Amino acid sequence: LSPSRPPAVVPSLLVPPSSSQPGPGRLLCSVMDFYPAPIQVRWFQGQQELSEHVVATDVVPNGDWTYQLLVLLETPPRRGLTYTCQVEHVSLEQPLRRDW
Template sequence: PGMDGEQTDCGGLVLPGLVRARRAVQRGDRHPPGPDRLLCSVMDFYPAQIQVRWLQGQQELSEHVVATDVVANGDWTYQLLVLLETPPRRGLSYTCQVEHVSLEQPLRQRWATGRDW
């Protein structure tokens, strides 16, 4: 099974525009802003099984990565936030990589310090 190249349509959904990598800045009323964090938000996907990774260049970051539980939106779709809890270093590129049954290949959203700093 699966050797003939045919794919089964599982009714999965992840739209590229619904994956965002951005800076998450903590702001206090009278305190200086906390260190920058990078947040990857994956919205409105189905089914719920999903894998989201942060990469620095081509290397997967396993430390300082915190994910929320997958949250049901109430319309059969789900959302997930994955936070990189270490300040991005200038001159390096960071990528949020999403793997899901609806994607033929991993979906990547790049965040470059040189452009968005």
């Protein structure tokens, strides 16, 4: 069995193509190269968890025992507010937080 591997977490802004879908972008949290598969990813706005507007892909195997997951925040980010992608995984002693 492979030892557990902590995820690499990258928050980014998805900007829709202006022609098809004008408007603000969406926040994407890319969680890469973790093992084993069970993982929890949550979005926060400040201290408030955003549970209603979060869409996640299935956990996808990379073919090398690691997995990846994309978690999209469907509401456009508002200026002046902090958004945090929080990841909980067995390899982490405490939740991993990435601010956007």
